[in-house]
Amino acid sequence: xxxxxxxxxxxxxxxxLLVVSLLVFGITQLLPADAAVTLLGQNATPQALxxxxxxxxxNDPAWLQYWHWLRGVLHxxxxxxxxxxxxxxPTIMAALGRSLLLAxxxxxxxxVVAIPLGIWxxxxxxxxxxxxxxxxxxxxxxxxxxxxxxxxxxxxxxxxQILPATxxxxxxxxxxxxxxHLILPSVTVAMILVAHVSRMVxxxxxxxxxxxxxxxxxxxxxxxxxxxxxxxxxxxxxxxITIVALxxxxxxxxxxxxxxIFAIPGxxxxxIVAVQARDLPTIQxxxxxxxxxxxxxxxxxxxxxxxxxKRISYA
Amino acid sequence: xxxxxxxxxLSPQGAVGLFILVVAALMxxxxxxxxxxxxxxxxxLARYKAPSAEHWFGTDQLGRDIFSRVMVGARATIVxxxxxxxxxxxTGAVIGTASAYLGGKTDEAIMRTMDAVMxxxxxxxxxxxxSTLGQSSFNAVLAITIAFVPGMVRIARxxxxxxxxxxxxxxxIARGEATHYIILREMLPNIxxxxxxxxTIRVAFAIMLFATLSFLGLGAQPPExxxxxxxxxxxxxxxxxxxxxxxxxxxxxxxxxxxxxLGDGLRDALNPRSH
Numbered sequence: 001x002x003x004x005x006x007x008x009x010x011x012x013x014x015x016x017l018l019v020v021s022l023l024v025f026g027i028t029q030l031l032p033a034d035a036a037v038t039l040l041g042q043n044a045t046p047q048a049l050x051x052x053x054x055x056x057x058x059n060d061p062a063w064l065q066y067w068h069w070l071r072g073v074l075h076x077x078x079x080x081x082x083x084x085x086x087x088x089x090p091t092i093m094a095a096l097g098r099s100l101l102l103a104x105x106x107x108x109x110x111x112v113v114a115i116p117l118g119i120w121x122x123x124x125x126x127x128x129x130x131x132x133x134x135x136x137x138x139x140x141x142x143x144x145x146x147x148x149x150x151x152x153x154x155x156x157x158x159x160x161q162i163l164p165a166t167x168x169x170x171x172x173x174x175x176x177x178x179x180x181h182l183i184l185p186s187v188t189v190a191m192i193l194v195a196h197v198s199r200m201v202x203x204x205x206x207x208x209x210x211x212x213x214x215x216x217x218x219x220x221x222x223x224x225x226x227x228x229x230x231x232x233x234x235x236x237x238x239x240x241i242t243i244v245a246l247x248x249x250x251x252x253x254x255x256x257x258x259x260x261i262f263a264i265p266g267x268x269x270x271x272i273v274a275v276q277a278r279d280l281p282t283i284q285x286x287x288x289x290x291x292x293x294x295x296x297x298x299x300x301x302x303x304x305x306x307x308x309x310k311r312i313s314y315a
Numbered sequence: 316x317x318x319x320x321x322x323x324x325l326s327p328q329g330a331v332g333l334f335i336l337v338v339a340a341l342m343x344x345x346x347x348x349x350x351x352x353x354x355x356x357x358x359x360l361a362r363y364k365a366p367s368a369e370h371w372f373g374t375d376q377l378g379r380d381i382f383s384r385v386m387v388g389a390r391a392t393i394v395x396x397x398x399x400x401x402x403x404x405x406t407g408a409v410i411g412t413a414s415a416y417l418g419g420k421t422d423e424a425i426m427r428t429m430d431a432v433m434x435x436x437x438x439x440x441x442x443x444x445x446s447t448l449g450q451s452s453f454n455a456v457l458a459i460t461i462a463f464v465p466g467m468v469r470i471a472r473x474x475x476x477x478x479x480x481x482x483x484x485x486x487x488i489a490r491g492e493a494t495h496y497i498i499l500r501e502m503l504p505n506i507x508x509x510x511x512x513x514x515t516i517r518v519a520f521a522i523m524l525f526a527t528l529s530f531l532g533l534g535a536q537p538p539e540x541x542x543x544x545x546x547x548x549x550x551x552x553x554x555x556x557x558x559x560x561x562x563x564x565x566x567x568x569x570x571x572x573x574x575x576x577l578g579d580g581l582r583d584a585l586n587p588r589s590h
Contacts, residue, residue: 012427012430015427015431016427016430016431016434017431018431019428019431019432020431020432020434020435023432023435024435024443027443027444027447028443028446028447030447138572138575138576139568139572141519141571141575142519142523142568142569142571142572142575143564143567143568143571144523144526144527144530144543144567144568144571145527146526146527146530146543146546146547146564147546147560147564147565147567147568150546150550150553150560150564151561151564153553154553154554154557158554249433249434249436249437250436252436252439253436253437253438253439254438256438256439256442257438257527257530257531260531271439271442272442272531275442275443275445275446275533276532278446283443283446287435287439287442287443290435290436290439291434291435291436291439294434294435294436295431295434298434
């Protein structure tokens with residue numbers, strides 16, 4: 001891997017963020033709502049509205065407003081919420097922390113389940129186990145998060161009453177309570193990802209198991225276990241990095257829904273409240289931060305891939 | 316074409332997928348005639364009724380017949396999701412093919428911009444657009460369409476890159492055909508099949524996304540019998556009347572499974588390697 005590839009890939013992240021910021025700003029500018037009216041209410045006097053418009057710079061041309069906003073964002077200032085008058089950045093960062101905790105739990109859970117499932121299906125290709133995994137993945141991929149979440153709530157919080165229904169408890173306050181509140185949301189988010197990733201792992205492993213070097217290992221008389229763990233897994237699991245990184249986009253979308261259902265005060269819930277209240281600065285900040293998370297994760301995944309796969313070298 | 320159909324029906328995925336979707340199509344076309352009750356008629360005396368011979372799927376908090384609502388709601392959920400996928404497919408195919416044909420810097424610029432747009436998760440993108448345009452079914456369709464375009468562009472471009480190398484394209488260039496003619500009349504018809512396969516799988520996602528938007532209150536509005544909205548309304552009662560949310564929820568999942576199976580079945584049937 002050369003420095004020039006790294007640089008080019010990094011510039012791509014910058015370009016992505018620039019396009020996203022333009023899109024986010026552009027789309028929210030089209031809002032029919034007048035920000036000054038949103039702030040002061042319908043009964044505000046024209047004079048008061050004019051003052052607020054001047055203060056917010058709403059009379060400036062769009063490109064100048066964009067520039068002011070972008071400059072603020074680069075300094076970590078996302079403006080002031082129209083809903084409660086508080087600065088957006090600290091609120092959204094605290095919410096992001098809670099969301100990332102949920103995202104990491106869901107990702108770990110997904111990897112622990114999906115990879116063994118995919119390998120198992122590949123090794124037993126065409127047998128009952130393979131069929132079972134395939135049927136399960138069709139079911140898993142077709143249940144939207146809000147249906148899965150309500151089903152899980154019904155079973156675990158109502159019928160069996162072994163897990164708390166909704167809410168969020170910080171891990172630092174009550175570790176056990178915090179974890180038990182995270183289980184159902186994580187399972188919900190992980191479900192679709194497990195279905196998708198296990199299918200991908202299966203197809204990669206099936207390809208790898210048919211290659212000549214695996215056949216050669218068999219002919220050498222190595223044990224099946226050794227071939228699988230030492231020879232096949234390394235190459236079979238590499239593409240999973242890219243797939244998982246791309247799925248992070250889906251994960252972030254899922255988190256928005258799950259936070260709403262389980263009443264977790266994360267960035268997704270913040271966003272939905274902001275959309276309902278037409279709170280522009282919060283919407284802009286939330287979408288921009290989530291898109292940035294996604295593109296940085298993919299950047300890191302590409303780097304990891306290059307590091308781990310000795311066959312690839314980018315000029 | 317007959318060969319593909321035969322292959323599709325003989326594979327278990329294709330057969331099951333096709334069966335589910337034929338049932339779904341019947342609901343879309345004739346749901347309003349099959350429905351035994353008016354999906355929006357309220358009956359105070361028949362509230363929270365569990366499934367029975369009279370009300371097959373039970374009734375909801377306003378005494379509305381859930382079987383009728385599911386039958387009539389099929390049209391909203393499925394047709395609108397198909398529409399959104401179709402629109403994104405057409406737009407994406409044109410942009411993707413153009414990008415592959417033009418090549419070079421233009422191609423690079425288009426694709427990198429599409430990558431950038433794809434870094435906004437589609438649900439978020441839809442949220443953003445609905446928050447601008449207002450909450451309605453039509454705006455949800457528009458939001459899904461726009462959110463799906465970059466993915467379609469990517470697929471169309473990768474298929475077109477191979478088509479670009481074919482002799483018929485070189486022949487068209489040599490004849491001096493206009494760029495738009497080559498893209499629309501020469502290349503597009505030849506890449507339709509793989510794009511349709513991808514689009515079929517996308518419909519499953521569109522259905523889930525549309526239902527999710529309605530669930531969040533950003534798509535279909537009450538009292539419309541839309542499946543996602545039905546789940547959302549049933550949430551408050553689901554400890555006492557779980558069928559209210561289970562039935563529309565399972566309906567969404569079943570149709571999504573149908574499109575996923577059909578898409579995979581089509582892909583296998585069209586793939587010459589698997590014959």
